[in-house]
Amino acid sequence: MxxxxxxxxxxxxxxxxxxxxxxxxxxxxxxxxxxxxxxxxxxxxxxxxxxxxxxxxxxxxxxxxxxxxxxxxxxxxxxxxxxxxxxxxxxxxxxxxxxxxxxxxxxxxxxxxxxxxxxxxxxxxxxHRYCARCGAMTVQGKGGWQRDCTDMQCRTPVFPRTDPVVIMTVEHVTDDGERRVLLGRGLNFPEGRYSALAGFIEPGETIEQAVAREVLEEAGLKVHSVRYSSSQAWPFPSQLMLACHAKTDHPSLAIDRTELADAFWVSRGDLFAAMENLPGKSFDPPPPHAIAHRLLREWLDRPTEEKF
Amino acid sequence: MxxxxxxxxxxxxxxxxxxxxxxxxxxxxxxxxxxxxxxxxxxxxxxxxxxxxxxxxxxxxxxxxxxxxxxxxxxxxxxxxxxxxxxxxxxxxxxxxxxxxxxxxxxxxxxxxxxxxxxxxxxxxxxHRYCARCGAMTVQGKGGWQRDCTDMQCRTPVFPRTDPVVIMTVEHVTDDGERRVLLGRGLNFPEGRYSALAGFIEPGETIEQAVAREVLEEAGLKVHSVRYSSSQAWPFPSQLMLACHAKTDHPSLAIDRTELADAFWVSRGDLFAAMENLPGKSFDPPPPHAIAHRLLREWLDRPTEEKF
Known part of the structure; x- marks a missing residue:
């Protein structure tokens, strides 16, 4: 424009x-x-x-x-x-x-x-037409930014819900210095699509703890050096995506097949081919408007020697 | 221990x-x-x-x-x-x-x-004893990590809620190079207590957008250079605190008195006196277990010349 x-x-x-x-x-x-x-x-x-x-x-x-x-x-x-x-x-x-x-x-x-x-x-x-506390009807308030229970004993207000979700790259550097990133396939992903792992933050967790738990649960990896990158509103239905980079020293995968259809380590070259849609690419990356795309682009563009 | x-x-x-x-x-x-x-x-x-x-x-x-x-x-x-x-x-x-x-x-x-x-x-x-979608009773599932509507037409599952909240320092550097940080008092704060501003992230926002909106709404300041620091689970009742640092170039405050009882700019010296509980301190800082304390400690400890 x-x-x-x-x-x-x-x-x-x-x-x-x-x-x-x-x-x-x-x-x-x-x-x-x-x-x-x-x-x-x-x-x-x-x-x-x-x-x-x-x-x-x-x-x-x-x-x-x-x-x-x-x-x-x-x-x-x-x-x-x-x-x-x-x-x-x-x-x-x-x-x-x-x-x-x-x-x-x-x-x-x-x-x-x-x-x-x-x-x-x-x-x-x-x-949220009904009050989750007492079951009575609710009515809209504050121009749609609140609902109020109509039961005069309860009158509980409720506010729009936003669910925080962590999404992360996991990096492993091989003995000969090659950087690789972990990509996975959710159970309902389109054919050929791989992306960063992700999961909901649970009550009682920090961003950094949630990243560590999700990667351990889904891929069996212990991560360290979790670093926040950026966030994105994702209205499907109402998530706050919290994008992070993390590292692991032990790359042996133990995939939870109830969560992931597949996961694998990808070289910078193979990720570049996928992101640039080059002939011979081995998978489809996340689409440009997904924060996973930005996260993978950041990982790809970072020089190998840079510490974080 | x-x-x-x-x-x-x-x-x-x-x-x-x-x-x-x-x-x-x-x-x-x-x-x-x-x-x-x-x-x-x-x-x-x-x-x-x-x-x-x-x-x-x-x-x-x-x-x-x-x-x-x-x-x-x-x-x-x-x-x-x-x-x-x-x-x-x-x-x-x-x-x-x-x-x-x-x-x-x-x-x-x-x-x-x-x-x-x-x-x-x-x-x-x-x-959440009742289904917010249809008003029927709910029952616990998955060891308490889910509730399910008992209405056979509805059967909507619902998951524990965590509300993301931004909390932030705002820095202004005066013409003679003095760094100052914005502190405010919520309407229900204990006597003498000042802390970092904070507010719920709304649907459709990123962390960085929510920081900018909250500071503009509550203090009338336009901020830039928002930088995530760390996060904390805060179970009152179920918040994810997302702590950030931000900067402003224009320090004139326009305080929203429906949100804040007061707000003011604090020098490093005055914040140090408050954090160290020195004689002559002018206010009480947030308690050590609140993430606002960590955020203010980070701000205090950062050398003046460091860019972020």
Whole structure:
């Protein structure tokens, strides 16, 4: 996208919206009501999947597009314009990956963040119509950033859920100094696809402990030197991916076949061939919009001699 | 604790247990049942608060100590011994900090991780007796690492929740080269206490975006150079603290008084006096077991000239 387009007010429909979450507005029902006027915009979604233009942008409509019975979530402000998303009464849980996952790869950074927020919130609302503490109905509060139990004895509030997940490279350096990285295949991966290992952080764990546990459980390796790299929102349905690099001194794999279909050590040359889609590549790497891709690119680009 | 004690099998009652979460056992009801024999141990808790020896260790009992009606959670294995915790049918939500928070400061690293896991799981079970999707009753599964809806049409599984929270130093360097750090007071802080700002990560955000949003919302500052430092499990009730350092070039504060009672810039000298409890200190820093303490210690110890 050219910078001139981004800065132009006249190309409103084509630019990606930079949305201020405007936390202070959420607790003010009058302010939210006032933002629901003619200037309000609605993120168009197909259930909880994105609707995307040919040139890879989210599509926005008006509040007149909302199906009756849908709840509205306040995404934030684009300037002084209220931005909303609709929560469908029900959506197919089966579409959790597939279309949305592919579409996510077409979106730029701002649009991906907006879509990720809307999709995670919509999924959360649709699955929290009842109070998990007492079983009574819940109602939306704070512009969609809270739900409240309607039982007057309980009244428990509940907030959108984000599940932290660790995803990591594991490096082993052979006796003759060759760096290799561990890649694995989840049980439901597409044919030929390999990626970094990953798993949910459990209560009581740090990032670094979760990395060590997951690699030990899934591949039988003891790791050290765990180093955080970067994070990514991943709305399938609502994860915070925490990407790390780790090392091991003992490369003998003991694969847990209930978790992984396969895992193997990959040389820099073989990873380069896969990442660059060269003839003779031996596997498909994770797609560019997945944080695993960035993590593997970092590992590949780091000079062999560099310590971390 | 002396190393000889840690390594001695004869001081079983006094050592801190190093618990293997033994994920593979959870899905095997027969294995869990077999682990519930005479050798099983139960983490003693007062509701969801810890019970601690005079020398700062967790106390373990037997499964005979479990109140009838309590659910058992499988914490993992200490060697071949099953370690469990009991979920009280109800506990006072009001004890969320106070006693448990103070007690946590007495525990070593291993014991804190064990207590954090047990407390977070117990709180989660007690608040998830019903399915948030359909309102039906739920039952425990996988040794307490899952609950399942009992409605045969719904059958939605739900997993323990961990809420990621960012906590951060913000640094400003004055025109004459003095480094200062931003500290704030939450609305419910003890008298005199100041700490690092913090806030929940929202759906759709990265760690780095959440740091920038929280500091802008609470203190009116635009930050850059956000750098992850470390993480900590914080079981009040179930948070993953993600500690970061950030910088700002424009130090004018605009404090959101709905979030913070106060915030101010602190010099290295004043922070040192507070952390070392020197005479004339101007505030109380966060306690040593809080990750904010570690973060402020890192900031203090970093030489002025070092870039990050």
């Amino acid at each position: 050219a910078t001139s387009e981004l800065n132009s007010e006249t190309t409103d429909k084509r630019r990606s919206r930079r949305i201020d979450r405007a936390d202070h507005v959420r607790a003010d029902p009058d302010a939210i009501a006032a933002l629901m006027g003619d200037r309000a915009v609605l993120l168009r979604m197909d259930g909880i999947d994105p609707v995307i233009t040919d040139d890879g942008r989210l599509v926005w409509g008006t509040l007149g597009d909302v199906d009756s019975g849908s709840e509205l979530v306040f995404l934030g402000l684009d300037g002084d314009r209220g931005c909303f998303a609709a929560v469908p009464r029900a959506h197919e849980p089966g579409d959790a990956r597939g279309k949305a996952w592919l579409a996510a790869g077409q979106l730029g950074r701002e649009d991906f963040a907006t879509f990720a927020t809307a999709r995670s919130l919509a999924h959360w609302h649709a699955n | 002396a190393t000889s004690e840690l390594n001695s099998e004869t001081t079983d009652k006094r050592r801190s247990r190093r618990i293997d979460r033994a994920d593979h056992v959870r899905a095997d009801p027969d294995a869990i049942a077999a682990l519930m024999g005479d050798r099983a141990v139960l983490l003693r808790m007062d509701g969801i608060d810890p019970v601690i020896t005079d020398d700062g260790r967790l106390v373990w009992g037997t499964l005979g100590d479990v109140d009838s009606g309590s659910e058992l959670v499988f914490l993992g294995l200490d060697g071949d011994r099953g370690c469990f915790a009991a979920v009280p049918r109800a506990h006072e939500p009001g004890d969320a900090r106070g006693k448990a928070w103070l007690a946590a400061g007495q525990l070593g690293r291993e014991d804190f991780a064990t207590f954090a896991t047990a407390r977070s799981l117990a709180h989660w079970h007690a608040n």
